[in-house]
Amino acid sequence: MNNNGRAQFSSKFAVVVAAAGSAVGLGNIWRFPYELGSNGGFAFLLVYLLFVFLLGMPVMLSELVIGRRSQTNASGAFRVLKPGSHWSLVGLLGVITAFVILSFYFVVAGWSLEYVFQALVNRFEGQTPNDLSQAFTDFSTDAFRPLLWTVVFVFLTSAVVLAGVQKGIENISKILMPVLFLIILILCVRSLTLPNANEGLKFLFKPDFTKINSSVVLSALGQAFFSLSVGMSCLITYGSYVSKKNNLVHTAFEVTALDTLVSVLAAVAIFPAVFSLEINPAQGPELVFITLPNVFTQIPGGYVWAVLFFLLLAVAALTSTISLLEVITAYVTEEFKLKRRTVVLSSIVILVFCATLSSLSLGVWSDLQLFGMSLFDFFDYLSSKILLPVGGLFISVFLGWFYPRKETLDELSNGGKLSVPLFNIYFFLLRYIVPVAIALIFINELGLTK
Numbered sequence: 020m021n022n023n024g025r026a027q028f029s030s031k032f033a034v035v036v037a038a039a040g041s042a043v044g045l046g047n048i049w050r051f052p053y054e055l056g057s058n059g060g061f062a063f064l065l066v067y068l069l070f071v072f073l074l075g076m077p078v079m080l081s082e083l084v085i086g087r088r089s090q091t092n093a094s095g096a097f098r099v100l101k102p103g104s105h106w107s108l109v110g111l112l113g114v115i116t117a118f119v120i121l122s123f124y125f126v127v128a129g130w131s132l133e134y135v136f137q138a139l140v141n142r143f144e145g146q147t148p149n150d151l152s153q154a155f156t157d158f159s160t161d162a163f164r165p166l167l168w169t170v171v172f173v174f175l176t177s178a179v180v181l182a183g184v185q186k187g188i189e190n191i192s193k194i195l196m197p198v199l200f201l202i203i204l205i206l207c208v209r210s211l212t213l214p215n216a217n218e219g220l221k222f223l224f225k226p227d228f229t230k231i232n233s234s235v236v237l238s239a240l241g242q243a244f245f246s247l248s249v250g251m252s253c254l255i256t257y258g259s260y261v262s263k264k265n266n267l268v269h270t271a272f273e274v275t276a277l278d279t280l281v282s283v284l285a286a287v288a289i290f291p292a293v294f295s296l297e298i299n300p301a302q303g304p305e306l307v308f309i310t311l312p313n314v315f316t317q318i319p320g321g322y323v324w325a326v327l328f329f330l331l332l333a334v335a336a337l338t339s340t341i342s343l344l345e346v347i348t349a350y351v352t353e354e355f356k357l358k359r360r361t362v363v364l365s366s367i368v369i370l371v372f373c374a375t376l377s378s379l380s381l382g383v384w385s386d387l388q389l390f391g392m393s394l395f396d397f398f399d400y401l402s403s404k405i406l407l408p409v410g411g412l413f414i415s416v417f418l419g420w421f422y423p424r425k426e427t428l429d430e431l432s433n434g435g436k437l438s439v440p441l442f443n444i445y446f447f448l449l450r451y452i453v454p455v456a457i458a459l460i461f462i463n464e465l466g467l468t469k
């Protein structure tokens with residue numbers, strides 16, 4: 020606890036691990052590869068990397084500044100920094116975004132538990148790529164089974180969030196993130212040594228600029244924000260638990276670099292195998308769930324690796340769902356003076372309801388559509404392609420234009436104790452590049468320029 024009586028992460032390492040725990044998740048291992056596959060490979064990767072460092076990282080740093088400066092939840096933070104304004108609505112938008120993301124994220128997290136189970140009972144052995152693909156379709160369109168796992172996942176998340184910031188969130192992330200990393204490396208080696216692996220590498224790294232279009236650009240923007248957990252005040256909330264001694268610039272850089280590394284490695288583990296096994300790279304959300312089981316059947320000791328991999332995928336998802344639920348919990352407990360327990364338990368009810376809708380929308384309720392998308396796809400689209408970029412836009416405008424520059428510098432330099440050599444570049448990006456880029460991408464995608 021710090022002197023305001025608020026919980027705090029215990030060390031510098033703990034901060035990076037918790038923030039990286041939030042960032043690294045299904046976004047890297049499930050969503051990144053399939054977005055990359057459906058958006059032409061290299062073109063997407065290039066734009067994505069550009070956005071991560073030019074737009075995502077500055078917003079991440081800004082969220083950490085806002086959170087640590089204000090020492091309070093997503094919405095309260097803006098009120099503390101700019102009393103009497105409407106900026107706290109940006110925090111509220113973040114809380115709503117957390118609900119929208121969790122509505123589909125819990126479903127996919129549930130899938131990862133089912134795959135732990137399938138790996139445990141050795142279901143992948145002797146299966147052809149077609150069998151594995153059919154098995155995934157049968158499972159994900161089933162009415163009951165995915166729901167069961169989703170509910171299990173909601174309860175796991177709630178249990179950790181109930182245990183509180185330090186004990187729950189920190190301890191889990193600290194041990195398991197490094198192991199996940201190791202397994203992805205092993206998968207890369209196997210995937211790269213499969214016949215025809217070269218094709219996958221070409222898809223990823225061979226320059227081809229003809230495939231860049233407005234939809235690829237918006238997808239890359241959405242993926243960058245989603246993967247870094249920025250644009251919805253998640254890192255404002257975590258930032259409020261960061262000690263005043265921590266170097267925020269280092270934290271933001273380390274988390275961004277780690278998150279990006281995991282995504283790129285996941286792609287290297289997946290695409291050579293996709294081409295080797297002649298799976299369609301533009302498959303969509305099932306890509307990882309049908310590609311990797313195929314790879315496991317071809318690795319010595321594949322059984323063990325498969326179990327471990329899906330277990331760790333579930334854990335990576337868990338450290339992300341925790342951070343999302345923590346945004347909601349911190350907001351409601353602090354703004355409405357309610358007990359943590361009451362808040363978590365009532366959120367569960369809403370979340371199970373929404374996750375049920377999106378899970379069923381892939382199968383028995385596939386007729387239920389919004390804007391031509393299943394509810395599952397709609398929640399995904401709304402959060403990553405609209406809400407997160409809009410949130411990021413507001414956060415950058417707030418810090419760039421409506422909050423004194425010297426206060427931001429003061430927070431980043433820990434009251435003048437640290438030097439912040441790149442401050443001018445950061446501030447320039449925040450003030451001009453981030454908001455203008457996001458606005459232009461929207462205008463372009465909406466077709467207003469035509």
Ligand code: PHE
Pocket residue numbers: 041042043044045046047120244245246247248249251253339340342343
């Ligand atoms: N970044 C997480 C992932 O990649 C998802 C997430 C988004 C978590 C926004 C928190 C906030 O899986």
